[in-house]
Amino acid sequence: MADFNTIARPYAQAAFKLAREKNALAAWSDQLGALAAVVRDVQMQAILASPRLSPNQQRDLMLDLCGEYLDEGGKNFVALLAENRRLIALPDVAAQYEALRAAEEGTLQARLISAKPVDDALRDAVAEALGKRLKRKVSLQPEVDEALLGGAVIRAGDLVIDGSVRGRLNRLTTNLNR
Structure with missing residues (x-):
């Protein structure tokens, strides 16, 4: 579209x-x-x-x-x-x-993309930690992406926190090439 x-x-x-x-x-x-x-x-x-x-x-x-x-x-x-x-x-x-x-309600919709399904306790803990960091109430939508080797990626608006194994390997490769 x-x-x-x-x-x-x-x-x-x-x-x-x-x-x-x-x-x-x-x-x-x-x-x-x-x-x-x-x-x-x-x-x-x-x-x-x-x-x-x-x-x-x-x-x-x-x-x-x-x-x-x-x-x-x-x-x-x-x-x-x-x-x-x-x-x-x-x-x-x-x-x-x-x-x-x-923005009016001080909330933020975010996506928690992981290799495997995330349990509710972990999702709530991540939402709370992200909410403290961003000073907003965060609602996390879990998604499964089997292409990820492990770890998770959080997307909240323009903010991307890449804690996936692939992201870590990419950062390691970049650091080694310097």
Whole structure:
């Protein structure tokens, strides 16, 4: 899927501002998540990129698919995006909205990528240590990557902590080559 970050930014900011004013950050997360999931479908992307559908037809299609998950503000948001032919940018709008929400709430979503499944106690300990380091509440999503030889990699926004065996070997090789 194309990168619509620049296009999505003002829409994400507007949605966030409206959600904060209405004290509905979680509700808007749910709405944008549902809309983004629909737009991520390859067939839907082709439909939304087609010049054959008018903005009103695009709006009606999205409301038919997601209307039950949207409040009045969400429906108006879909209409605005359709009018400007920006529905295709919804996954990026949702991602940027979530980043704004996390910053507002002082939370951070991070991924813990390991060679084998991590138990809950270790995941909680890593989340707590990372939270102290970053001074935020961290929610860790565990992932398994069997390509890792051992260890783990933590990705939290722009921060990457590579404690994998491969990462250690790469650092050792770099140091030996100096």
